[in-house]
Amino acid sequence: MTFSKCIKTNKANAITVYTRVNEHPDVFRVKSGLLFCNYCDLIRSLEELIKAFASANIPIEKINPLLPFFKKYLKEGGAIPQAPTLRQLYLPSVFKNYAKTLLLIFNSKPVCIIMDELSDDCARSVVNTLFTYRQDTKLVSVDFLKHVNNTTIGQTLLPILHSYNISLNILRLFLTDSAAYMKKCFCEVLKPVIPQLIHVPCPAHILNLIGREYEEKLQNEMIKTIHTTLQNLRDVGVITIYIYFISIYAKEFVQDLDFFQQQNKPVFPFVEGRLQQLTAFIKSNTTALYFGPEIKNIIRQHLFNPDDFYPIFRQAFQVAYNKFSAYIPNHPARSLFYACQVFNPQYIHLGDIQRKDIRHYSVIMELDNPSDSLLYEWSIYYGLTGLEFNENLDETNLDNYWKNLSVHLPILSNIALDYIWLPILSCAVKRSFSLYNSLLDSNRQNLSEELLKQLNMLYFN
Numbered sequence: 001m002t003f004s005k006c007i008k009t010n011k012a013n014a015i016t017v018y019t020r021v022n023e024h025p026d027v028f029r030v031k032s033g034l035l036f037c038n039y040c041d042l043i044r045s046l047e048e049l050i051k052a053f054a055s056a057n058i059p060i061e062k063i064n065p066l067l068p069f070f071k072k073y074l075k076e077g078g079a080i081p082q083a084p085t086l087r088q089l090y091l092p093s094v095f096k097n098y099a100k101t102l103l104l105i106f107n108s109k110p111v112c113i114i115m116d117e118l119s120d121d122c123a124r125s126v127v128n129t130l131f132t133y134r135q136d137t138k139l140v141s142v143d144f145l146k147h148v149n150n151t152t153i154g155q156t157l158l159p160i161l162h163s164y165n166i167s168l169n170i171l172r173l174f175l176t177d178s179a180a181y182m183k184k185c186f187c188e189v190l191k192p193v194i195p196q197l198i199h200v201p202c203p204a205h206i207l208n209l210i211g212r213e214y215e216e217k218l219q220n221e222m223i224k225t226i227h228t229t230l231q232n233l234r235d236v237g238v239i240t241i242y243i244y245f246i247s248i249y250a251k252e253f254v255q256d257l258d259f260f261q262q263q264n265k266p267v268f269p270f271v272e273g274r275l276q277q278l279t280a281f282i283k284s285n286t287t288a289l290y291f292g293p294e295i296k297n298i299i300r301q302h303l304f305n306p307d308d309f310y311p312i313f314r315q316a317f318q319v320a321y322n323k324f325s326a327y328i329p330n331h332p333a334r335s336l337f338y339a340c341q342v343f344n345p346q347y348i349h350l351g352d353i354q355r356k357d358i359r360h361y362s363v364i365m366e367l368d369n370p371s372d373s374l375l376y377e378w379s380i381y382y383g384l385t386g387l388e389f390n391e392n393l394d395e396t397n398l399d400n401y402w403k404n405l406s407v408h409l410p411i412l413s414n415i416a417l418d419y420i421w422l423p424i425l426s427c428a429v430k431r432s433f434s435l436y437n438s439l440l441d442s443n444r445q446n447l448s449e450e451l452l453k454q455l456n457m458l459y460f461n
Helices: 003-013 017-023 042-055 060-073 083-106 150-163 180-190 203-229 235-260 268-285 293-301 306-327 334-343 345-349 372-383 398-404 410-420 427-438 449-460
Strands: 028-031 034-037 112-119 125-133 136-145 173-176 198-201
Touching: 017 028, 042 060, 042 083, 042 449, 060 083, 083 125, 083 136, 083 449, 112 150, 112 427, 125 150, 125 427, 136 150, 136 427, 136 449, 150 180, 173 180, 180 198, 203 235, 235 268, 235 293, 235 306, 268 306, 268 334, 268 410, 293 306, 334 345, 334 410, 345 372, 372 410, 398 410, 427 449
Parallel strands: 112 173, 173 198
Antiparallel strands: 028 034, 112 125, 125 136
């Protein structure tokens, strides 16, 4: 073998940091030309420990009583620091990497926005912002404001959208509670720059308001009226009838509230049908002359006259209907609720021919001025027969229905999957505040705002 050939052979067989990584990719890694052992890398191990605690929803403070155990039974256990050190030195790096993951999820996506404000135990105003896109709902920002009003909410949101490269012309929904400053923020700050944006005051929050009016009417004016007109009858009988009436007729409110509080299900196409059903239920009982045999029998068992109670029951429903009418018929998203029924094939195939006209759904941006390709797919969709779709479709299987159509109707199915997953509930932001408050126990109220933000986002998501 010549000398030059020997050199080439030695170079080919030379062991370098890169050959070691290729041989054992799970054990070693290269950084700045140096070989690092993954198992011995303390920094990486501590960062993984923080992520594991967050994933398991275990407060980092719980690490402190475990340190003696780690030191005794883990090879590098003595090198694990206490919670304050983990938060100050290692949490920021974990959060920075997680922020990149959030960017991958929502980058340039037509997200829906959920926002709310909380005054915490330290007298700070905290604004949490969530993005939702299809099945993903994540807390994307925690901001501390000196003043909370329509202007500061808008000033908080717009930079967040920019940081996720989200164009204003693709946004769809702004979901909040019914607070006046949120409505004003939408009308005066957001709508002028995002004209297609639709405000969605949370229906579950509205139903809670209606139910509260319903109960208060029964508890106050109704009982007072009964005692005024039927003073010679026993109180216990009156209360029993009242409770029995609530147990029967509150079920409809509870069922509808449960529907709107469903999470991780594509319920948006079914919202309009639910609202119409609830409207009919409340309105019909405002003029009902009879409330069923169960109520009638229980009233007579307590030696009362049913006709003395029926006006009071009707009045309770009238109070609920008045509250309902103040919010639901003119709900800002009502036209979108109506239009999105079209993504439930039962609605379009079991209704009249007008439902098949794409022009009826122009409030859906993508169906306004449709392309020839979309019109072609639309004609296939409304031409499907009952044998070609599941007539038992609901929020549990609608997602799979549209995914199965993605090959034959790629444009329409992509639009449908965006809209069936639109959020209808703002309780996710309430949960984020609940977790935030848990971070503010007596041992952690000295956390910086930046660490609070990082912990809140990591643990919630």
